[in-house]
Amino acid sequence: MHKILILGPQGSGKGTQAKRLAQKLGVPALSMGQLLRDEVATGSALGKEIDTVISKRGELVSDQIAMTVLMTRLHQPDCANGYILDGFPRMESQYDAFAATQTPTAVIVINVPKDVSLSRMQNRAVVEQRADDTPELMEKRLNIYHTLTIPVVERYRAQGVVHEISGLGSVEDVERAIDAAL
Ligand code: AMP
8 A cells, every 4th residue: 555645845846756656556645626627617606716826826725625525536456555745734634634534655845045946937837827836936836835734744754754855856767766665
């Protein structure tokens, strides 16, 4: 069973690494941000509510919304042998809600300095045209990571499952470091 979380600031490459690891381990790669954007794309009432929070305000969706969307996905049959999840939990209240049913087998934290994070996000904004990749919202999301998500890392560290990886090399360098850590 592989229940692996990948945490890191925006632009740390966690989504890319989640996909590579998932392919190797034969479990699905899930991105909390992508699950939310998928819900927006359905045009549902919930999706509209999510869109207001993500695109217009650059804030985190409520824990209740995140947990509902996430747990619906985790109950799909393809998650029976585990999953690689990036971007969750992002704050301690989510940690608590998640811990009630899920115990990760490993937590990978990809570290990159703030300036690298920002310049990678700027590049992605050009390529992907994400509605929330404006300079102002990028800065805001980065600050959320540093104030709210670092305490989550500390909670997992206390369980002895955290592996800290530098996100500064090439995609292949980071991938090798993750493989070695696991
Ligand atoms: P990401 O693709 O990881 O950059 O996430 C994009 C956006 O989705 C974030 O800025 C949040 O608004 C929302 N989001 C992603 N993960 C979470 C989470 N764990 N809790 C609440 N909102 C989230």
